[in-house]
Amino acid sequence: MSDQTLFSIFFSAMVVNNFTLAMFLGLCPFMGVSARVETALRMGLANIFVLVLTSLSAWVLNTFILETVPYLRIISFIIVVASLVQIVEMVVKKLSPTLFRQLGIFLPLMTTNCAIFGLAIFQTNRGYGFLQGIIFAVGAGLGLTLALVLMASIRESVEFSDVPGVAKGTGLVLIIAGTLSLAFMGFAGLL
Amino acid sequence: MNEDGMIEDVQIEESTASPSQENPVQAEVSTFRLVATLAVAGALAGLLIVLVNQHTKPIIDKYKAEQLQKAVYEVLPGVERYTTYYLVGNALSFALPEGAKESEYKRIYVGYDNSSQIKGVAISRGESGFQDVVQVIFGFDPATGNLLGMKVLDSKETPGLGDKIFKDQAFVDQFFAGPATPLVGVKAGAGKGKPNEIDTITGATISSKVVIDIINHGLEKWRPVIDKGIPAAPTDSVDEEAKQ
């Protein structure tokens, strides 16, 4: 169990050490999906769901199995993450085919989404307990959603601006991301 | 087959279709074969990892032990050897309960001088700093309550500002000058010269305060337990921790 309070874990993961803007996790969806606010919001929510499940699974693995074989951590985590993403994909496909089509390739890509795997690793490294891990996952997911939605809304506005040819595309997205990251730095020290 | 290079490409394209789609036509590949392949691959992978682990684990453990030793001796100057005590229930104990996991128990390091008198106690703990968790080990004299030393073990504070908590020698030296506890952080120059004042770093007030908080909160938690008494440990059997 870590000494951190639940609030500090939550707030830190969501804002102060935002998963995307400060920890560089979850960049693939950040760059790709984030052109429309609605899609970004849905992607973020799907992520929160997978993150919480991952946190639970990681805790179970850590507590009951990995004590004896710690070196199998990376392999077991990635297997769990891959399976979880498969399950979520099937659930989304059944419940909302529109959403499934909108998210397209990014759903299976969540398997290699650093944020999900990263959450499991960070949770382990910091020694979070059961509840701490879940709060961490929710905070991280909300932070991710926040970053995605912010980026999407900025990009929507930018579409109507006069951007020089060289800057169009990823270069611009990165500079916007850098500015967002700068802005979020203002939250540091709030804890 | 060079002309047919084009045809080859198209074939490659098809098999790179979305990996999450099952190909229902290839029912000839039995489930047994699929599972077997993965099982064999998994077994080989496991074997390789176990082999390397057996080779690297002793090296890693030795390094960790050495680093801890170095840190304890650094914050407890004048100490010849030390013993680890665990918090079992509400009291200090030299031994862990039967079958207990060492990592679950909080601990302190009690240092002795060469006449086996308790000279100091070292405690390692961490709290949230400006950026991430800051981990500090500090030593204090249980008899007087004065600080003996401090070392920052882990910090991700801002380079150039917060990282001064371990880079600024003047700041660090204050903790080795025997200040009284609980510590009070004051802006440099604004202090009244009291024995428990620590000058904070200009521009890194929060990081400085975290170090002070870690020490104060640690003492709050541990002093009552330590004052209850440190049980005697079999002095000869712990010579493995003696200073080399």
Place this chain on the structure above:
Amino acid sequence: MRVTTPSQDFIRGIWEENPVLIQMLGLCPALAVTNSVKNALAMSAATFFVICCSSVLVSTFKRFIPNEVRISAYILVIATFVTLADMMLQAYAPVQHKELGAFIALIVVNCMILGRQEAFSAKNGVFRSLLDAMGTGVGFTIALVMMGGFREILGTGSFLEYSLFGPNFEPWVIMVLPAGGFLMLGFILLAMGFFEQRKKAKASLAVESSS
């Protein structure tokens, strides 16, 4: 069999299909551990090891891997080598291991490595796959060291911790912070785009003048 030469397989990954700068893969480590050249090199070395070993192994055993489970098999192989790299780094370079932290484990989700298995190693011989892996690894290293170099020089005034400008240099601290990572990569891409545009403009001018 592809219609490319071995040397093309190697060189392609270095610039033309540079994994970070052109294909935009492996961005997480590219931004996270490039706050110093030392970290960039350590991460590149670990990734190089993983991608080469994985490509060789996948290529060797490609005949035994059924199509349905191939992604799982690749991930298993990659995860194994990442675990090995993590253990060896922790034993032989503990300081670097602490600095890189969780990002060594995160090599396993680096899309770049999985991408190479899917696109190349699964269909080509061992030697070619090794060349392809090495080329990609070198390209990755170049991108990371470039980022790390700029960020460290601007952010701390040093290169490989060797001070370049002396003690009076006022460092641009933002460069070694997360925001700086984003901005630096953005600037690099902008510069690349600029040069591409100029090249195209010159090429079309040449075509016009020759007609």
